[in-house]
Structures are given as structure tokens and as C-alpha cells.
Amino acid sequence: MRLSQSLGKTIREAPAEAETVSHQLMLRAGLIYQVAAGLYAYLPLAYRSLRKIEEIIREEMNLAGAQEVHMPALQPLDIWEKTGRDKALGETLFRVKDRRERDLVLAPTHEEVVTSLVKSNVNSYRDLPLIVYQIQTKFRDEPRPRAGLLRVREFLMKDAYSFDSDEAGLSISYDKMSQAYKNIFERTGLPTLVVEADSGAIGGKDSQEFVLQAEAGEDTVLTCESCGYAANLERASFGLNPLPAEKEKPLSEIATPGTTTIAEVANAVGVEESRILKSVFYISEGKLVFVVIRGDLEINEIKLGNTLKMPDLRIASGEEVRAADIVPGYASAVGREELFVVADESINSGVNFVVGANKDGYHLLNANFPRDFKADVMADVALAKEGYNCPNCHSTLNARKGIEVGHIFKLGSFYSDRLGATYLDEHGKEHSMIMGCYGIGVGRLLAAAVEQNHDDKGIIFPNPIAPYQVHLISLNSDNDSVAELSDSLYQMLQGHGFEVLYDDREESAGVKFNDADLLGMPVRLIVSQRNLREQAVEVKLRSEDSGRLVPIEEIVDAVGAMLKTD
């Protein structure tokens, strides 16, 4: 492609609306055009890159035995009502009406349709297992689109769905997809962390996220360097530091006027924060949930929500707490048998805790579970943090920011039950199919690639997804011999199968160099009068600081070698 003819121009200053690096660079490089909040057009260079990512995904999916299909993005609302996800998704679901006032949705994902599709085409265990996938545009009315292509309202996603006759089959399909994902991210040149993830309200047991490390990411991942444990913050567990063992002592009251926070109580009573039990109150559908956790820890509301399976869980207001006859700052479960109490497992890590006395200005010493209070639910609902102990070994957890580019789930029979996707086994008995789903954000992956691969001058595309492999710069294009050599190199390299972006513009050297750095193709060739005198062309990798002169007749081999080794 001749740069002089290519749609999309580079700009010197980043538009004010862009704050994230990938957003700025993609706008400056002329890769994307914003149409509205969270809606972007891909210009030719970006679209080439996107298609390369798609091709790698297709190859690996096909290799894993998945079959490509294409399903409509526009779908009737009623299949979403059957699974109840119209309500679960709420305002995130784009809704439209057709001319006959029939309710339709712009699909945010395709479980409903794919399950219906498979239901009408698969009846027997002989047809299973089955994995289908597509690369389709998804629509989500996100509360807040942000950071360019990282969170948008219309985006390309590769989504795959597996159908098996049982859980064992699902595990095999899941592992196949997991391996395919590893291959895909390896081949795109984008190293990802595989982390345990929260599967959400509808997901089944297992779920893994593929996360690209980047500061701009929305995900926080906790990792352990020594044993390899890695989990999303929403899901991460951790090892508790054990408290000193001692005998249970009798309850006693202590005056603690004006101490309503854990820090104040610790200070007033003269104990570590970990020796206090903290009480936090939530409300779900009008019901009060009393949560007890060790004083040095915080509650992970995702874990809490998953444990309780209660909708619309939220922190209770001061009025709601007082209405339940609870004294804020001095509350505990001691003597409050009538309340619904959720205890974090951390309360088992010690004895003789300080708790509220359920009256203003007093705490109790030496509260012990289960001697002094009960718990209706005991679970891990604690928020992990950097510096906490790894749950598997004795090392410490590190926190990193990342971009979620892939997510795989074991779904189970949630959709097949509701939509009647069943098969007959070898005994003629009917069962629901067991499903898994597997997504990759294609556009987000492109943005994440830029986020992860750049320097202060611009993008540094990984070879496999670069829009072009070679950026050919003609420096003195009004000089006949330079122009001639440039043109012939352009033809020759293309003849050898290389993808060449040819800067044939009448621009100064500085402009061309800076644009080449900004656009970030892997290999740069410079044809100039100066180099011509040596009968050579300068060859340089974008990822390296300096290039070298290569005799003209060796250019093709040199470029080939550089693309291979990089």
C-alpha cells in the first residue's frame, strides 16, 4: 500500500478526549475514528490488524475441532425472557422494535440463540460433543464506555460454545478451548496471564480469564511468583496469618466511649486490629444481612453475592441498620440470635476477640465462636490484597493491573434446561446438554496489544498482527534513482510475499521517520541518496534503536530473516 493513497492520516497532538495510551496512539496513528461514545470505525490499517487476529483465532479454533457459524446480532426479545437474562442484563441490553412493534434486542452475546440452534439440530448423544464458534459484533449499552477500544458499546467478539453429554465431557471441551486460547495468545505475540476468575451469577464451577498485563487495565490480578497461583481480585483467596493460640476466656464488658471504627477500638482497647471482629450490614430485597469478619480484613462483595445468591445486594443505610435495632459502631452478633448472620472464615483463625456490646459506648472482650454467637452461613467472603499470603504456599501475593482479553466458563445446564436443549442417551433417556462458553474480545485485544507494545514514539506492533510487515521509506523521492529503487523494491518485496507499506509521500525525512515510529510496523527500510551511494538500503527493526546497511541485492533475504527471528 502506498501511504500517499492510504486512508487515515497521522496527527501530531493527541485529541484531548484520549487519556489512555492505546486510545491516544490509535487516534494519532489514524487507526480508528470515534463516531460516538464507545462506537468506533476501524480504518484500513487497524482493520488489517484486526483481520490478522481473526485469522489466528479461526485457525486455532478449527484446529481444536470447533465449527464456525454465524448467528444474527438482532434477536427476538422472547428468547431472552425464557432464560431471564433480559432482567439480569437490565439496561445493558440494547432493545429495539421492528415496524410491527415486535420487541427485539441487539445481542450482547449468543448463548440463547446458539442453544436454540443446537437444540433443533442435535437430538442424540451420537452428535455430541460439539463446539461451535463465530466472530460477531456484540452490543452492550455499557454504563460507561472508556479508554478508546478497551470498553466500547459495539465490539467484535469471538464466542464459542461447547455442548457435551456430561460434566466429564465438558471438562475435555473446556481444556481444549483453554489450550486453544493459550495457542492464540502465544501466536499473536501477546503474553497473557491465565487467572482463576469469578464466573458471575450464572456461571458454573470453573472459569478462567486470560489477562494481558497493562496499567490501563480494569482488572486487578493477584499472583504468587513462587507457586504460580493467579486469580482475579474478585475471586482470589489468601492464607491468613494465624493468631496466637490461647485458652478461651470469659466474656467481659469494657467501656469504649466514642470509638466506632476498628482503628479507634484497637487503639482504645490496646489490641491488634486482627483481634477485633468487624460487623458490616447489607440489604437484599428488604432483608438485613449481618456480616462478621476479622477486623483487619475487608469484605469482597462479589464473593458475598455469590455465596448468598441474593439479588440486589447492597450496603445498608444508617437508617436501615438502626431500624433493625443495631447500634452502629457497637454491633455484634452476640445475643442477636434473630439476625441472619454471615461469618467470614477468618473468625475461626483465633479466639478471644473484641466485639461490640450492642450498646452505645461499650465493647465485649473475649468473644468466641461458636460459644458466644452463631452464624447462619460460614464462607470465605474476604477481599484479598497485595502482600497477603498465597493460599497455596507460604509466599506473598503481588497485585497487577491487566486487561481481560479472553474468558472461558463452564456453564453447565443453565441454558439447555431453560431452552429445552436435550439429547437422548444410549438408553433412550433424555438429558440436558452440558455447556461451556468461551469468549475473546477481538477489538479489545488489538487495543491491548497497543497498550502493551509501545514506546514514547509510538506503536510497536508484534509481527503476527502488524497491519504490514515492512515500512518502506523513500527519503529523497524527487531523486530519480531513489524513486526508481524504491518503486522496484516495493514491487519486489510484494512479489516475495511481504506486506509492504510504502511511504512515497513528498514529506521531509523527519516526518517520515516519526510516522514510521508512530505506526509501528516491525521492519523499516530506508532508501535514500546517501544509502544509494553505498549501493545499500538501511534495514531496522521498530523494536530496536539502530539499523544496518544491507546491500540492495540482499534485501529480500535480510527482511525475511528479520521477520523470522523477531
Add this chain to the structure above:
RNA sequence: CGGGGUGUAGCUCAGCUUGGCAGAGCGCUGCGUUUGGGACGCAGAGGCCCCCGGUUCGAGUCCGGGCACCCCGACCA
């Protein structure tokens, strides 16, 4: 949805406090000089000052309402 910010040339922004000819740099067009890291000169094109209403002799500027976009949070499989 809560909090904050911004809307003036394609881009970055000044002008608004104190109402009185619509501005700069970059980019764009033409001509000439340049040519290895965002060159220079000359000449030019380019505006619904986000929209609607109000105040005023007069509004980019003041007042009211709305919209859009960005950031933080909530939310988000």
C-alpha cells in the same frame, strides 16, 4: 445513576473575569527554496463559537434549560 471537567477552524487551545470586527500554533491548498529525525518564505482556504430560550442597542462572553464528550465512582459474565 452520583461526583468532577470540557464544548470556539480538521487537531491542540487562547478569547469569556469586565458584552463591542472571530484569534494563535499545528494541519490543509498553491508557488518557490529545502531534504537522514516533525524545515523555511510568500500567498490562500477553512467558523451553526454544541443547541434552544432569555437579558441587552449589541451575546462566543451574562442568565436559564437541554445535549454531547471525557475522567472518577457505582454498574458491567
